[in-house]
Amino acid sequence: MSKSIKAMGLVSLLVLVAACGNNNNEEFVVVDPEPISQEPVQTGKYK
8 A cells, every 4th residue: 555545544543543532521501591571560559
């Protein structure tokens, strides 16, 4: 085989090993969103 094919195979193997070896488990925290508007409150007849 030619040297360029061997070199490309080696580079692709290294990329594959680097991608699979990176095993960082990140935590995702889901926060409940605040309500967009509040419901009206009964304050009295003429307020």
